[in-house]
Amino acid sequence: MHLDHTHTHDGPAALSADAQRPDGSRRALRIGLGGPVGSGKTATVAALCRALRDELSLAVVTNDIYTREDAEFLLREAVLPPERITAVETGACPHTAIRDDISANLEAVEDLEDAVGPLDLILVESGGDNLTATFSKGLVDAQIFVIDVAGGDDIPRKGGPGVTTADLLVVNKTDLAPYVGSDLARMAADAKAQRAQLPVVFQSLRSETGVRDVADWVRARLAAWTA
Numbered sequence: 001m002h003l004d005h006t007h008t009h010d011g012p013a014a015l016s017a018d019a020q021r022p023d024g025s026r027r028a029l030r031i032g033l034g035g036p037v038g039s040g041k042t043a044t045v046a047a048l049c050r051a052l053r054d055e056l057s058l059a060v061v062t063n064d065i066y067t068r069e070d071a072e073f074l075l076r077e078a079v080l081p082p083e084r085i086t087a088v089e090t091g092a093c094p095h096t097a098i099r100d101d102i103s104a105n106l107e108a109v110e111d112l113e114d115a116v117g118p119l120d121l122i123l124v125e126s127g128g129d130n131l132t133a134t135f136s137k138g139l140v141d142a143q144i145f146v147i148d149v150a151g152g153d154d155i156p157r158k159g160g161p162g163v164t165t166a167d168l169l170v171v172n173k174t175d176l177a178p179y180v181g182s183d184l185a186r187m188a189a190d191a192k193a194q195r196a197q198l199p200v201v202f203q204s205l206r207s208e209t210g211v212r213d214v215a216d217w218v219r220a221r222l223a224a225w226t227a
Contacts, residue, residue: 019225021113028059028119029225030109031218032098032135034162035146037128040172040205042070044146045125047211048218049079056222058121059084059112061105063094065127083116094127095134102139109139121222131160142221144214148173153182156190164194168201168217175204 021027033041045060052058060080062070064087071087074080088104090097097104109122124140126133135143145166147155150173156163163169169191177184184202191200201213 021117025118026226028109028113028117028122029142029222030122030124030140031221032124032126032140032143033146034094034098034126034129034133034135034143034166035170036130036148036151039128039146039148039151041125041128041146042073043205044144044170044172044203044211044214045070045123046074046077046079047205048123048215049074051211051215052121052218053080056120057116057118058123059086059116059119061086061088061108061112061122061124063088063090063097063105063125063127065090065092065094070125070127084112086112090127094129095132098124098126098133098135098139100136102136105139120226121218131155131158131162134161134165141225142167144168144170146170146172149177149182149184149187150180153177153184153187154190156187156194159194163191166198167221168199168214169195170214171200171202173204174202175206 019026033045035041049060060074064070066089068087071085074085075082086108088097088108105124112122113119143166145162149171171187174184203211203213205211
């Protein structure tokens, strides 16, 4: 299910004005992925890498509190060459490293561009956090917030900055809805009420379409970034 709203923030005006690297070359578009623990952020990152790796030069930065677990998952799945995946251990609540003190993530992003650039796209995955988690505009140019139906079909109605302000809301694991009693139509209506014209994608990575809608959204953001 895809709520095909017109995204009023698409286009160059919505993107960071700091588009250049120190050497004057265009830096990569940075897209952050946040959301609660277990919502499917890492699986979505893996699916995006598989969908885009043959057409784009991309890399990934993951965030975990005390481990490199998400990066290790991506490495095991071989979604990208190892040198294109790096991990940040936040040592505290994940939102601190993506919103408050972004220095470790900025360093990781810049190191990737130095090592394997030029890059078209860098995905920055937050560690699992709550509905208030958002990315600093100094770190990413756009953000995706991932929730899942197993977390309860009242999440869109409850709102919070992640649900209401993210550039894209992804409602994941729709295949589980019949088993956990989640009403997808209700979630769609609540998401529309909370987000107005901001887009929402309903996805199941087990379905034939998988990450297609999210990948198309990323392509559109990249087209605006490079225009």
